[in-house]
Amino acid sequence: MTAPIFEAEAMSRTFAGSRSMFQQLTERWTGAEPLAVRAVDRVSLQLAEGETLGIVGESGCGKSTLARMIAGILPTTSGSRRFRGEVYDSFLRRTRDALKVQMIFQDPMSSLNPRLRVEDIIGEAAILHGIVARREARPYVLDLLERVGLPEDALRRYPHQFSGGQRQRIGVARALAVKPHMLICDEAVAALDVSVQAQIINLLIKIRQDSGLAMIFISHDLGVIRHLCDRVAVMYLGRVVELAPADELFDAPKHPYTRMLLEGMPRISSERRSFLPIRGEIPSPLHPPLGCHFHPRCPIASAHCQAIVPELRQAGPGHLHACLNTA
Numbered sequence: 001m002t003a004p005i006f007e008a009e010a011m012s013r014t015f016a017g018s019r020s021m022f023q024q025l026t027e028r029w030t031g032a033e034p035l036a037v038r039a040v041d042r043v044s045l046q047l048a049e050g051e052t053l054g055i056v057g058e059s060g061c062g063k064s065t066l067a068r069m070i071a072g073i074l075p076t077t078s079g080s081r082r083f084r085g086e087v088y089d090s091f092l093r094r095t096r097d098a099l100k101v102q103m104i105f106q107d108p109m110s111s112l113n114p115r116l117r118v119e120d121i122i123g124e125a126a127i128l129h130g131i132v133a134r135r136e137a138r139p140y141v142l143d144l145l146e147r148v149g150l151p152e153d154a155l156r157r158y159p160h161q162f163s164g165g166q167r168q169r170i171g172v173a174r175a176l177a178v179k180p181h182m183l184i185c186d187e188a189v190a191a192l193d194v195s196v197q198a199q200i201i202n203l204l205i206k207i208r209q210d211s212g213l214a215m216i217f218i219s220h221d222l223g224v225i226r227h228l229c230d231r232v233a234v235m236y237l238g239r240v241v242e243l244a245p246a247d248e249l250f251d252a253p254k255h256p257y258t259r260m261l262l263e264g265m266p267r268i269s270s271e272r273r274s275f276l277p278i279r280g281e282i283p284s285p286l287h288p289p290l291g292c293h294f295h296p297r298c299p300i301a302s303a304h305c306q307a308i309v310p311e312l313r314q315a316g317p318g319h320l321h322a323c324l325n326t327a
């Protein structure tokens with residue numbers, strides 16, 4: 001792997017759980033620790049320049065929290081994160097460095113200011129941070145519109161005048177306007193029709209080819225993840241349980257959770273490409289099982305899985321998994 005653009009070392013994020021007044025008073029009287037959700041639990045990973053990393057896992061496993069920490073939007077509770085070797089913190093969002101990591105969200109409508117014309121939405125941050133002079137902003141924005149496949153007259157229109165796919169193109173153009181080095185797409189195509197999803201994915205692939213951007217791609221659509229990503233991290237209740245080159249993960253998954261997640265995933269493209277619900281309930285993140293979080297649902301769990309927290313270990317070149325009972 002070439003020098004990493006991003007590196008996380010035991011990065012964690014905890015949120016206070018919502019508690020009733022009675023629970024809060026009990027905690028105060030008894031001195032008990034308040035309940036907390038460990039949304040991201042000691043995650044260590046690297047992303048190489050130009051690489052695309054997929055993040056998958058059931059709802060609530062911490063994908064978005066991890067993405068927002070990588071983007072510097074959320075502070076970490078512990079652990080460290082580095083961008084090109086430099087430790088950074090969430091307040092970096094206010095500096096020009098923060099622009100180097102851009103995020104694209106699921107719902108473009110809520111992330112685009114409805115009162116601004118597309119010209120201002122795309123050009124605003126680039127002008128503000130001196131990336132382009134105000135008088136040169138129009139050709140700059142026009143060039144970006146062309147790159148994302150929008151017509152020139154989009155310039156003067158407002159977000160509500162576009163379809164969902166077009167709004168996502170505006171979101172991509174706005175992200176590219178500040179010349180990022182890394183793009184994080186959090187369910188960026190989930191709200192779009194299947195045919196439009198394919199167009200946006202092709203656009204992202206083209207942008208990656210043209211600019212060599214590193215990308216993090218979060219999706220429930222395993223077909224998209226396989227198609228787009230070089231490597232994939234599988235998360236379960238805040239922890240990364242498997243990390244491998246994409247083809248290897250899909251062809252030879254090691255962790256029982258990954259296997260169950262991929263089970264039933266059609267080999268040839270079909271209408272349903274996201275994962276089926278897997279057996280057993282996802283445990284409450286406020287009371288995760290001890291040891292391996294997955295043991296109550298795991299078909300190969302043994303007694304020590306209830307006590308020992310499995311660390312990620314090497315299963316082959318670049319292939320890591322955190323299962324005590326798998327070679």
Ligand SMILES: Nc1ncnc2c1ncn2[C@@H]1O[C@H](COP(=O)(O)OP(=O)(O)OP(=O)(O)O)[C@@H](O)[C@H]1O
Binds near residue numbers: 016017059
């Ligand atoms: N601001 C917050 N306050 C309290 N708890 C939070 C907050 N943000 C996330 N969580 C909790 O952290 C855990 C991880 O949430 P997160 O949104 O990162 O998961 P996810 O894998 O992205 O889920 P989804 O696929 O549904 O978007 C969940 O238990 C969630 O309820």
